[in-house]
Amino acid sequence: MKLTVDSMTYGPDGLARTEDGKAVFVSGGVVGDVVEADVVSTGSSFDRAVVSEILEPSNQRVQAPCPFVGICGGCPWGNLSMDAQRAAKEGNLRSTLRRIGRFSDEEVDAIVKPIRHAKDAWGYRNKVELAPSWDNNRFRLGMHGVDPDQIIKVDSCPLFEKKYPRAVKAVAGALSYLGNSRDLGLERVGIRASRRTKALEIALWTPTGAFPRAQVSRVLTDAVHPTSVVRVMSKGDRRARKVAGVEALAGEGSWTEKIADGEMRLSAPSFFQVNTAAAEILIQLVMDALDPGADDVAIDLYCGAGTFTLPLARRCAYVAAVEAYGPAIRDLRRNLEIARLDNVDPIGGDAVREFPDEDADVLVVDPPRAGLDPAAIDLIAATSVRDVAYVSCDPATLARDLRRFLDEGTFKVVSATPVDLFPQTFHCETVAHLTRA
């Protein structure tokens, strides 16, 4: 079937329409391409097709610096120009606010600001993850493919921190060598690198139990010269693995990054934004929205290891910060000590159950993809806060929650600024600013 790709979906595919108007998700097509595509599935509202031939390449189609685009899951939009990627992300936010948030065109025009981004479109990721596989009885490590069951052997990843171009190959090579002589039980391997601090950590995710600690740390230290090698032990069934402990095998036992005039020390299981320079844009947008004063009290929900807590603590009188994940709240406590900040109450627990009982002035929420529990919106509405910054990694749940805030009536939406934290992918962060209606 001949198709013209009209736009990009919130996903890896392009979107086209058949002659009778039915939507087709086109795998391998970018906006502007005219393609020949094979339909692989049909549904009541849309079909799926895979490009068999590009008949007329889009003028937004570019050559990616990686031969695995389209095969590896890391950069599904790697063949699309940066201008087109950013236009598509802004367009997706706008259409999602209309479709799910029921905002009018005029409201969308008034609140959605131009997309912001950091300098690097490649080589920006401070973290990559390698997955193990067995191929003809040979153990190897690679990246998850577009087909998540497929592990792609790569020698380098151009998305990963550009100051460490050989780290992926060196880690994969050293562990594959070891893994072929004995079963290491590796579930996954994380590499975190910082060009700012020169910290390079290798995290080995394994089940609890025996592990050749000395041999693994010696081989990795010789091959990669990391500043830290840790083992993250996990237990529980496959879909709900829980961290049972982290042990340092070599070096510092944690990874350190400089961000927004401060420093954060992270343990391997804790969340940290993968694009440090773009995360600084998030911090700036949050601070601009909240504009906290020296006497203000702030609440930081879903605070992680303190990406927003630390900058807030430097500007406010007091911050109550809530985080459910044990390793992250422990990291926050350590980061507060390192920064010599004693005006923060780090609260371990669920954001709703542990909602701080404070007379707060400003509040930031940065929930996981699922967005906010409706109870969180009611609790926020019942506070005295004047401004809310909502940091979101999913436009759909953001749109739903902004509508819930508006229906509740205490807050109005001032702005929603997309931030391109994940170039070469369809993912997009947004910072929404709400103020009292």
Ligand SMILES: C[S@@+](CC[C@H](N)C(=O)[O-])C[C@H]1O[C@@H](n2cnc3c(N)ncnc32)[C@H](O)[C@@H]1O
């Ligand atoms: C998107 S991350 C943001 C972390 C932090 N604000 C940052 O930027 O580094 C979301 C955080 O919410 C935490 N989290 C998930 N569910 C939670 C809950 N119900 N209550 C509190 N925190 C939760 C996660 O552990 C994670 O650290």
